[in-house]
Amino acid sequence: DTGVSQDPRHKITKRGQNVTFRCDPISEHNRLYWYRQTLGQGPEFLTYFQNEAQLEKSRLLSDRFSAERPKGSFSTLEIQRTEQGDSAMYLCASSFSSGEYSPLHFGNGTRLTVT
Amino acid sequence: RKEVEQDPGPFNVPEGATVAFNCTYSNSASQSFFWYRQDCRKEPKLLMSVYSSGNEDGRFTAQLNRASQYISLLIRDSKLSDSATYLCVVAGDGYNKLIFGAGTRLAVHP
Numbered sequence: 001d002t003g004v005s006q007d008p009r010h011k012i013t014k015r016g017q018n019v020t021f022r023c024d025p026i027s028e029h030n031r032l033y034w035y036r037q038t039l040g041q042g043p044e045f046l047t048y049f050q051n052e053a054q055l056e057k058s059r060l061l062s063d064r065f066s067a068e069r070p071k072g073s074f075s076t077l078e079i080q081r082t083e084q085g086d087s088a089m090y091l092c093a094s095s096f097s098s099g100e101y102s103p104l105h106f107g108n109g110t111r112l113t114v115t
Numbered sequence: 116r117k118e119v120e121q122d123p124g125p126f127n128v129p130e131g132a133t134v135a136f137n138c139t140y141s142n143s144a145s146q147s148f149f150w151y152r153q154d155c156r157k158e159p160k161l162l163m164s165v166y167s168s169g170n171e172d173g174r175f176t177a178q179l180n181r182a183s184q185y186i187s188l189l190i191r192d193s194k195l196s197d198s199a200t201y202l203c204v205v206a207g208d209g210y211n212k213l214i215f216g217a218g219t220r221l222a223v224h225p
Contacts, residue, residue: 033212042119042202042215043159056212091158103149104213106158 002026004107006092012113013082020078021110025094032075033104034067035091043091049075050097082114116141117216121203124219132193136219138186138203147206148179150188152199153218159202162188193223 005024013019025032030051035043046065047057051072064082069075079086089111093104121138128134140148148165163170165177165186176189186203203216 035215040217042217045212045214048212103161104159106160108158 004092004094004105006090006107006110008110009108010111010113012115015082015084015114017082018078018080019082019112020076021090021092021112023075023077023092023094023107025074025092026105029094029096029105030072031095031097031102032069033093033095034075034077035093035106037089037091037109038087046077079112082112084114087112087114118142118214119203119205119216121216122219125222126219127222127224128193130193130195130223130225132223133189133191134193134221135190136188136201136203136221138188138216140184140186140203140205140214142205142207142214143181143184145184145205145207148177148186149204149206149213150175150177150186151202151204151215153202154199159215162201190221193221195223195225197221198223 007022033048034046037043045058047067049069052069064080067077089109091106091109093106095102095104119140122136126134150162151159152162153159163172165179167179169178174191178187200218200220202218205214
């Protein structure tokens, strides 16, 4: 399967714990995005990378959230001291940017439940 | 005001019906526009881009009105398989990120 893959598919954690998610984009894609989606809402932009550089981060994103993309390949999203409000589907997407728009290819997502 | 707003839905229509979804966006500098489709418990997938002159892809027609900051999607001859949530999506300057609307749910019944 050469699509975007995310791991784990599901994560249940207790409030206050740290969690880390992984995303493996399509190999030739240079852009990688993280979105969060809650029930009845569209995906909400969190952050994006061009290669290994994190170029934009949502103002709504708490400093408990951090993302990395070492070597411009896979990416990790870490949430520290999780809160119940962090419960959501975390979606990763990738695209190839050459100056014009290229469609985002989404992974299946990681569903986080904070108890 | 949200950056991208859509019809609240849900739309419940019989097979064969024509249905239209509307969307407005707040950033007049937005450059690119799209409709994505999301099936229940699945990831969003690109349905079609929206061009200034309007564009058609089979039973689907997308329109853009930059002056009114308005986007529409028309689905003709609805099929059961069209049942999904349709997300209006706007890209800012430089295609740096896509802003999604909350989505409009469509249910096509026999």
